[in-house]
Amino acid sequence: MKRAPTWMIWLLPVASGLFFVAIWLGVKKVGGVSDWLLPTPGQILNAAVQERGRLLAAAGNTALGALAGFSLAASGGMLLALCIGISRPLRAAFYPWLLVLQMTPVIVLTPIIVLWAGPGFPGIVTITWLISFFPIVANTTQGLLSADQNHVGLFRMANASSWQELWRLRVPSAMPYYLAGLRIAATLAPIGAIFGEYMVGNASGGSGGLGFLVYVYNTQIKIPALFATALTSCLLGFIFVATVALLNWAVLHKWHDSFERSDH
Amino acid sequence: MTAAPSIVEFREVEKRYGDGPPVLARMNLTLARGDFISLIGPSGCGKSTVLKLVSGLNPPTSGDLTVLGTSPRAARDRQAFIFQDATLLPWLTVQKNTELLMCLRGTEESERRQQAEELLALVGLDKVRAYYPRQLSGGMKMRVSIARALSLAPELLLLDEPFGALDEMSRFRLNEELLALRSRKPFTAMFVTHSVAEAVFLSNRILVMGAHPGRIVAEVAVDFGPERGPNLRAGHAFLDKVNEVTRLLHRVEAAVA
Numbered sequence: 001m002k003r004a005p006t007w008m009i010w011l012l013p014v015a016s017g018l019f020f021v022a023i024w025l026g027v028k029k030v031g032g033v034s035d036w037l038l039p040t041p042g043q044i045l046n047a048a049v050q051e052r053g054r055l056l057a058a059a060g061n062t063a064l065g066a067l068a069g070f071s072l073a074a075s076g077g078m079l080l081a082l083c084i085g086i087s088r089p090l091r092a093a094f095y096p097w098l099l100v101l102q103m104t105p106v107i108v109l110t111p112i113i114v115l116w117a118g119p120g121f122p123g124i125v126t127i128t129w130l131i132s133f134f135p136i137v138a139n140t141t142q143g144l145l146s147a148d149q150n151h152v153g154l155f156r157m158a159n160a161s162s163w164q165e166l167w168r169l170r171v172p173s174a175m176p177y178y179l180a181g182l183r184i185a186a187t188l189a190p191i192g193a194i195f196g197e198y199m200v201g202n203a204s205g206g207s208g209g210l211g212f213l214v215y216v217y218n219t220q221i222k223i224p225a226l227f228a229t230a231l232t233s234c235l236l237g238f239i240f241v242a243t244v245a246l247l248n249w250a251v252l253h254k255w256h257d258s259f260e261r262s263d264h
Numbered sequence: 265m266t267a268a269p270s271i272v273e274f275r276e277v278e279k280r281y282g283d284g285p286p287v288l289a290r291m292n293l294t295l296a297r298g299d300f301i302s303l304i305g306p307s308g309c310g311k312s313t314v315l316k317l318v319s320g321l322n323p324p325t326s327g328d329l330t331v332l333g334t335s336p337r338a339a340r341d342r343q344a345f346i347f348q349d350a351t352l353l354p355w356l357t358v359q360k361n362t363e364l365l366m367c368l369r370g371t372e373e374s375e376r377r378q379q380a381e382e383l384l385a386l387v388g389l390d391k392v393r394a395y396y397p398r399q400l401s402g403g404m405k406m407r408v409s410i411a412r413a414l415s416l417a418p419e420l421l422l423l424d425e426p427f428g429a430l431d432e433m434s435r436f437r438l439n440e441e442l443l444a445l446r447s448r449k450p451f452t453a454m455f456v457t458h459s460v461a462e463a464v465f466l467s468n469r470i471l472v473m474g475a476h477p478g479r480i481v482a483e484v485a486v487d488f489g490p491e492r493g494p495n496l497r498a499g500h501a502f503l504d505k506v507n508e509v510t511r512l513l514h515r516v517e518a519a520v521a
Contacts, residue, residue, distance in 0.1 A: 150351045153321055157345045158368045158416075168368070172355045255355045255396040 039224040047224035048231065054213065055232050062209040063236055065121060065201075066193035069128020070240070073185055076129070077136030078178060084137075085144030085174070086166060095141075102134045106192075110199045124196035124209070131192035132185035136178065143177025144170045176256055179248045186244040190237045210236070270330075271295045271420055271452045272318055277327035279313055287313050289477035291327070297419075300446070300453045302463035302470045304509065306517050310478025311456040315422045318454060319345050332419060341369075343420040344413035348428050350405035352397040352412075358384065359393040362411050369416065376415075383411040386445065403434040410442065414449055421451045428458065436494070439465050443492055460513065464505045465492060472512045474519060482512050 021041055028038060035043060048055065080098075084091040106127060117126040147170050155165045197211025210233050217225045253259040272295035279288040288310045295301055303311040316322040317329055320336035331339040344365070352361045362380035371379075384390045387407040397405055406426055413421060427435040439462055446453070457463050463470045467486050474481040486505055488496060496502050 148351070150347045150349050151353065153319075153347070154345065154351050154365075155368065156321060157319055157340055157343075158365045159340050160368045164368055168364075169353070172353070175355070255398060257354075257398060260398070 036221065036223050039227060043224045044227040044231065047222070048228035051225050051228060054208075055210075055228060058208050058210045058213045058229075059232050059236050062190060062193050062197060062211065062233075063239075065124040065196065065209060066128055066189040066236070066240065068121075068125045069192060069196075070132055070185060070189035072125065072129045073133035073136055073189070074182055077133045077181065077185075078140055080133075081137050081140030081144060081174075081178075082166075082171075085141045085170070086162070091141070098134065098137060101130075106130055106195070107199070114200050119200050123200035124193055127196035127200070128189050128192035131195075132188045135184035135188070136181035139177040139181030139184075140174050143174025146177070147173040175251060176258070179244070179251060182244050183241065183248065186240040187237060190233060190240055194233055271297050271299070271332060272454070273328070273330045274314075274317075275328040277317065277324045277329050279310070279317060279322070280325045286325075286477040288317075288324075289479050291479060293471070293480060295420075295452060295454065297452055298450070299469060300455065300467045302455045302457055302467040303473060304457060304460065304463050304470060304513065305473030305478075306475050306513075307458075308478075309473040309475035311473060312424050313478065315345070315424050315454060315456060318420070319343065319422055321345075339420075341416075342418060343422060344416055344418035346406075346409055346413050346421065346423045346426045348425040350397070350402075350409040352405055352408055354397050356396075357393065358389060358395050358397070358400070358408050361397065361408055362415060365412055366415050379415055380411070383415055384408075386448070387411045387441065401434075402430050403438060406430065406438060407441070410438075410445065414445065414451075417449060418451055421453045423453060423455045425456050425458065427462065435459070435462065436497075440492075440494060442466065443490075447490065460506050460509045461497065464502060464509060465497065470509055472509065472516060474516045481516055484509055484512070 024038075025040065027033060028040065039047075080094075084094055109130070110123075110127065113126050113130075114123050117123045151169055151173070152165070155169055160168070193209065194211040194214070197209035198215055199211075201209050201212045210229055213229050214226065217223075217229060249259070272293065274291045274293040277288060277291040278286050279291075280286050291314070293314075303314060305311055313322065317324050318331055318336055320331075320338075320340055323336075329336060332342050333339075352358075353364065356364065359377075359380055362384055363376045366376035366379060381390065381393070384393055387410060389404060389407055389411070392400065392404065397408070400408070409426070427438050430438065443466065453466075455463070455466060464486055470484040470486060471480050472482040472484065473479065484505070488501070
């Protein structure tokens with residue numbers, strides 16, 4: 001498929017964003033929607049500037065929780081996938097339970113998490129980990145099992161040990177799958193952290209993440225500040241996804257077909 | 265003339281997958297040292313299965329199969345397999361791909377680097393050692409695959425339609441290069457192909473296989489000697505041999521239909 005020109009990639013989102021803002025302002029003007037229900041973009045930016053200290057500190061706290069949960073999910077997910085990817089009995093024994101865990105809504109588990117991990121940071125990290133680790137495990141397991149059968153034949157012909165087959169074939173084969181799992185997890189980790197802060201973070205006496213700010217601004221009916229918090233959360237999520245996209249590029253760009261170059 | 269020692273010996277070998285019908289039935293075949301045998305026949309006649317049995321990737325269901333005087337699995341160290349797909353690892357450079365089998369066998373780094381460099385020079389790829397497989401053409405990938413297979417100096421080389429996906433000119437060129445490599449690093453070969461001309465050009469024996477079940481129905485000797493160049497293809501003797509094998513194939517396919 002022919003790639004879109006660069007100007008189109010940048011200009012079209014800006015144009016559609018401006019179009020969206022125009023509709024927003026139009027709805028407010030024509031429909032007479034009050035500011036507390038739907039503030040203007042200007043009011044939101046103003047609130048963001050006024051609350052910037054609290055927002056930045058809260059974003060830092062949320063980033064810390066999200067990063068801790070994400071790191072645990074990225075490392076633990078890989079380890080778990082290695083265990084269940086190389087052993088059929090382990091896969092048969094544990095994979096169904098992973099699915100059960102994934103199917104259980106986190107909100108139901110939250111009180112149990114608070115009970116076990118404690119409120120505040122440990123609870124937030126646990127919730128973030130729980131939300132983000134499954135796509136990593138599922139993708140990486142799939143990748144480990146999807147090594148090219150001709151490559152497997154080649155390794156077996158060379159009398160490669162199981163260890164060599166794992167490290168020199170299956171793990172590199174699974175790398176694009178693992179990174180795809182990380183990309184999904186990167187979108188989920190900040191959401192998990194904010195949800196965790198909203199649910200358990202305030203119980204610690206206020207560690208002050210974005211989720212906690214949502215709780216505070218909602219109580220104070222500071223609607224433009226709530227929108228500004230949403231905007232900050234969005235930016236935080238973007239930073240997470242962009243970081244993983246950069247990692248994905250660093251690992252795969254030299255050899256993977258998804259980075260096909262046109263210079264050869 | 266003294267008979268050369270046998271490298272591969274099939275005696276009444278049968279292969280079935282599960283409870284299915286036999287893929288190969290009562291297969292008898294002897295491959296002598298220095299032979300270049302081509303297996304040719306209709307799709308599904310079990311040509312690739314023969315190679316998989318010899319390589320030890322699949323066990324026979326019954327019968328005796330000896331490879332290099334021992335069982336196929338025990339003989340793996342002394343044979344190499346070239347697949348239809350070049351099977352290069354996409355995350356390794358050409359150099360590292362060529363070193364792969366030596367690396368798996370525990371060859372010392374300096375030795376494998378030197379050996380890979382020498383082989384890549386031999387197949388004309390010394391300038392692209394740092395490239396990744398996706399930067400290579402189909403023919404170049406196959407050359408790397410051949411270099412990798414020869415890195416272990418195998419006594420027996422199994423080739424499963426290695427040039428099937430290439431255009432005609434690349435295929436001709438690689439046929440010639442394969443014979444040139446063989447004169448420098450001698451090996452016995454079992455070669456699966458769908459191309460009659462390729463089989464005639466490369467082999468000293470062509471085994472025509474029939475299907476359902478797979479079996480050898482005819483053998484054609486090709487006596488062009490070891491020195492074979494592009495001019496051979498234009499000669500009458502070559503074309504006569506191609507016609508002879510083609511007629512046999514038509515007969516086999518008519519029997520299957």
